[in-house]
Amino acid sequence: MCAASPNSAGKAHAPILENADAAGPFLFVCEHAAAAIPKRWGDLGLSAEQRAAHIAWDPGALGVARGLAERLNGVLIHAPVSRLVYDCNRAPDMAGAMPAKSEIHDIPGNAALTPEERLARTEAVYLPWVNGLHGLIARRIALGLRPVIITVHSFTPVYFGKPRRVEFGIIHDADASLAAAIHNQARKQTRLNAEMNSPYSAADDVTHTLRLQATPYGLPNAMLEIRNDLIATPEAEAAMADLLAPVLSAALTSLSVHAKAG
Amino acid sequence: MCAASPNSAGKAHAPILENADAAGPFLFVCEHAAAAIPKRWGDLGLSAEQRAAHIAWDPGALGVARGLAERLNGVLIHAPVSRLVYDCNRAPDMAGAMPAKSEIHDIPGNAALTPEERLARTEAVYLPWVNGLHGLIARRIALGLRPVIITVHSFTPVYFGKPRRVEFGIIHDADASLAAAIHNQARKQTRLNAEMNSPYSAADDVTHTLRLQATPYGLPNAMLEIRNDLIATPEAEAAMADLLAPVLSAALTSLSVHAKAG
Numbered sequence: 001m002c003a004a005s006p007n008s009a010g011k012a013h014a015p016i017l018e019n020a021d022a023a024g025p026f027l028f029v030c031e032h033a034a035a036a037i038p039k040r041w042g043d044l045g046l047s048a049e050q051r052a053a054h055i056a057w058d059p060g061a062l063g064v065a066r067g068l069a070e071r072l073n074g075v076l077i078h079a080p081v082s083r084l085v086y087d088c089n090r091a092p093d094m095a096g097a098m099p100a101k102s103e104i105h106d107i108p109g110n111a112a113l114t115p116e117e118r119l120a121r122t123e124a125v126y127l128p129w130v131n132g133l134h135g136l137i138a139r140r141i142a143l144g145l146r147p148v149i150i151t152v153h154s155f156t157p158v159y160f161g162k163p164r165r166v167e168f169g170i171i172h173d174a175d176a177s178l179a180a181a182i183h184n185q186a187r188k189q190t191r192l193n194a195e196m197n198s199p200y201s202a203a204d205d206v207t208h209t210l211r212l213q214a215t216p217y218g219l220p221n222a223m224l225e226i227r228n229d230l231i232a233t234p235e236a237e238a239a240m241a242d243l244l245a246p247v248l249s250a251a252l253t254s255l256s257v258h259a260k261a262g
Numbered sequence: 263m264c265a266a267s268p269n270s271a272g273k274a275h276a277p278i279l280e281n282a283d284a285a286g287p288f289l290f291v292c293e294h295a296a297a298a299i300p301k302r303w304g305d306l307g308l309s310a311e312q313r314a315a316h317i318a319w320d321p322g323a324l325g326v327a328r329g330l331a332e333r334l335n336g337v338l339i340h341a342p343v344s345r346l347v348y349d350c351n352r353a354p355d356m357a358g359a360m361p362a363k364s365e366i367h368d369i370p371g372n373a374a375l376t377p378e379e380r381l382a383r384t385e386a387v388y389l390p391w392v393n394g395l396h397g398l399i400a401r402r403i404a405l406g407l408r409p410v411i412i413t414v415h416s417f418t419p420v421y422f423g424k425p426r427r428v429e430f431g432i433i434h435d436a437d438a439s440l441a442a443a444i445h446n447q448a449r450k451q452t453r454l455n456a457e458m459n460s461p462y463s464a465a466d467d468v469t470h471t472l473r474l475q476a477t478p479y480g481l482p483n484a485m486l487e488i489r490n491d492l493i494a495t496p497e498a499e500a501a502m503a504d505l506l507a508p509v510l511s512a513a514l515t516s517l518s519v520h521a522k523a524g
Contacts, residue, residue: 091479092404115405122404130400131393138392142354142384143377212478216470217353 013038013125015132018076019069026074026248027140027147028065029133029209031088032058032154033078041085045108055102056082058154060231060240065152067241072249075147077136079129084110086125089151089208092118096205097126103160133213141217148178148252149214149221154228155199164199168192168244169225171200173207174215179222181251189247199225220255275300275387277394280338281331288336288510289402289409290327291395291471293350294320294416295340303347307370317364318344320416322493322502327414329503334511337409339398341391346372348387351413351470354380358467359388365422395475403479410440410514411476411483416490417461426461430454430506431487433462435469436477441484443513451509461487482517 016033035057037044043051050056062078069076079088083099084107090097098121100110113121140147157164168186172179179196186194200206207223214221224244231237278295297319299306305313312318324340331338341350345361346369352359360383362372375383402409419426430448434441441458448456462468469485476483486506493499 092400093406093408118406119401119404122400126404127397127400131396134393134396135389138354138384138389139381142381142388144355144380146355208478216474216478 011038011040011124012128013079013081014128015077015079017132017136018066018078019073020075020136022069022073022075024073025145025148025252026069026072027137027149028069028074028076029149029151029213030058030062030065030076030078030153031129031151031209032083033062033065034080035082036080037082037085041109044084044110046084046105050105051082051084053105054154054156054228055105055107056084058152059228060226060237061152061154061228063234063237064154064226064231064240064244067238068150068152068245068248071241071245074150075136075140077133079125081125086121088126088129089206091208092122092126094205094208097122103156130212133209137213137217137219146217146219149210149219150248151209151221151223153223153225154231155225157227157229159199164227166193166195166198167227167230168194169196169198169200170194171197171202171207171223171225173202173210173221173223175218175221178220178251178255181254182222182224182247185247185251185254186244189250190243192243220252273300273302273386274390275341275343276390277339277341279394279398280328280340281335282337282398284331284335284337285407286335287407287410287514288331288334289399289411290331290336290338291411291413291475292320292324292327292338292340292415293391293413293471294345295324295327296342297344298342299344299347303371306346306372308346308367312367313344313346315367316416316418316490317367317369318346320414321490322488322499323414323416323490325496325499326416326488326493326502326506329500330412330414330507330510333503333507336412337398337402339395341387343387348383350388350391351468353470354384354388356467356470365418392474395471399475399479399481408479408481411472411481412510413471413483413485415485415487416493417487419489419491421461426489428455428457428460429489429492430456431458431460431462432456433459433464433469433485433487435464435472435483435485437480437483440482440513440517443516444484444486444509447509447513447516448506451512452505454505482514 432441
């Protein structure tokens with residue numbers, strides 16, 4: 001049951017769990033896994049091409065996150081609804097939560113949302129997501145299995161007409177230790193152009209999930225951003241998971257060694 | 263519905279909401295409102311006297327919180343289960359979440375909890391509480407009514423045999439601004455012996471609710487601690503609410519004025 005939760009009008013879109021009983025420490029989170037827009041929100045006034053583009057989801061991110069969860073025996077949780085309906089990595093009053101514009105695209109269906117419509121989307125998409133993820137984390141903590149939170153994203157190679165050189169971004173919020181360790185290992189183990197806090201940083205309000213779900217429990221955490229032209233096919237997603245799994249594993253080990261030495 | 267939430271064995275204990283549609287900005291939170299121990303957990307090996315004492319709940323806190331909510335047109339949410347079963351102001355792996363000892367009292371029923379028992383209590387008490395409170399906050403934010411989070415507690419006048427001089431403690435976590443404003447107004451408007459971060463502070467792990475529910479959304483927040491001998495009758499609770507309502511109101515106003523001036 002959902003406590004103190006008046007029944008919302010309409011269906012709630014629960015997050016999807018994979019590998020839920022995995023014994024490893026990693027918990028992979030994919031807020032922008034899906035481009036799907038449930039029928040009640042129509043097409044938001046967008047063309048089919050727009051609804052399949054990076055403004056609607058993070059192409060390739062779910063494939064990489066799933067590949068990492070398999071290789072590292074981790075849990076995976078992902079959101080089933082397009083971020084154009086509700087961006088699960090944003091608080092309900094952030095401009096990006098139900099964006100009226102994304103990059104160069106106007107989103108007509110989000111142009112004039114009433115408070116009641118914002119509430120309905122929050123109840124249908126955001127709350128099932130955050131409470132589902134929170135339950136997953138709290139249950140693991142109760143069992144003595146403190147998880148390591150890794151959110152997995154992708155970004156477009158060209159943004160507002162400008163090409164992006166960075167291939168692999170590692171973003172942190174209050175606790176930079178795991179992100180720094182991943183950056184260090186990525187530079188050691190791969191030829192990816194890996195950068196800290198690129199193409200975004202916490203100052204851009206992109207770390208809501210980390211702030212809400214990892215920081216309050218003191219869990220190690222980081223946000224990964226992969227340029228989506230590098231993960232455009234299932235084979236490329238698998239190759240990226242092959243490349244990054246040992247990076248994450250070594251980063252976590254180095255953190256533990258450091259903590260023990262300290 | 264509860265997303266990604268496998269059915270737990272046994273009933274979940276939902277938080278209790280009062281004044282849910284209140285138009286004011288204050289949201290009062292009472293984690294230790296109740297001494298009740300649901301039947302499935304028996305008496306935890308404690309005497310009736312112990313089960314009615316401050317180790318089981320915060321005597322008077324609910325009455326004051328309710329009085330404040332009425333006077334300031336705020337929302338009130340409180341937990342229905344004793345903190346000896348699960349302390350809703352603690353993460354599941356904190357020692358105080360299901361304490362084996364509280365002050366000078368051993369809690370036999372908590373002495374040797376298995377991970378499965380810790381999980382069962384987390385699912386039955388903690389998760390309904392945190393997700394219920396979180397839903398309340400997120401819904402208000404979605405409607406453009408960012409709440410001000412005030413948690414209301416009481417403390418025993420004698421602890422480990424030592425009398426406590428402080429009468430009214432104001433405790434902050436990451437953002438001290440509202441707590442400092444309340445302290446300032448309490449000294450101006452009342453004769454209470456008011457102290458910041460007393461008899462506890464965030465370093466004692468007593469600010470879990472603030473960290474989990476207020477900080478990630480950047481909401482103004484503070485934790486209030488009232489010495490329980492000052493609120494030992496319904497009349498005393500009402501008198502304390504009379505005293506503190508204008509303190510909170512003026513503190514919030516001073517914060518807004520300061521923010522505008524800054």
